[in-house]
Amino acid sequence: MPRGVVGLVVVLLLLALYGSVVVSRGIGLVRTGNGVGIGIGIAVLVLPLLVLGLIAAELRLATRVQRMADQLAAAGELPVDDLPRSPGGRIDRGAADAAFGAYRDAVEAAPESWQAWYRLAFAYDASGDRKRARAALRKAAALY
Known part of the structure; x- marks a missing residue:
């Protein structure tokens, strides 16, 4: 399994753990019955959903970019990185x-x-x- 995939799985597992804690805290705030607590609780519940949406969009883009790279590689049309570099590896x-x-x-x-x-x-x-x-x-x- 590629290292990138392992890293992705680890980050997603940590995110799931974090998400479960945030959701329980958000529900607790909503249950207080206090107007401010309810408002903060709803915000706490909505923000992780927005983050998950952004992560899903990035994963879709990454898989599409990989498919494009695979297709270009199969056709021998991938861009060639032949630009001169400094001794430290930076592109000129x-x-x-x-x-x-x-x-x-x-x-x-x-x-x-x-x-x-x-x-x-x-x-x-x-x-x-x-x-x-x-x-x-x-x-x-x-x-x-």
Whole structure:
């Protein structure tokens, strides 16, 4: 079993334990009959549901991204990480920025191509723009 999956299972088990404690405290606050206690209790019960929804969305994205990577790998079309690196392993920002234009142009030429968006996401990441990288990955996943 991959290490990432083991880590995920451990985190989910800890989250389940935490969730059970939070739910019992939330129910206890609602049962106080006090208006403030009821309000806080409801908030305590709703927040874990929002967190679980966000975690589920991230897991769906991760599985879709993995399927996209598998498909690109099978076709021999995965982006190649051949950018120069510093002795410490950091990608040379100038080289990443220079290579970025080709990926941006590919998306502009084929805006409905999930493959182009997938590659653009990794170009953004190499350039250090994680926010746009994530947005491009979400766009690729939506088009997939």
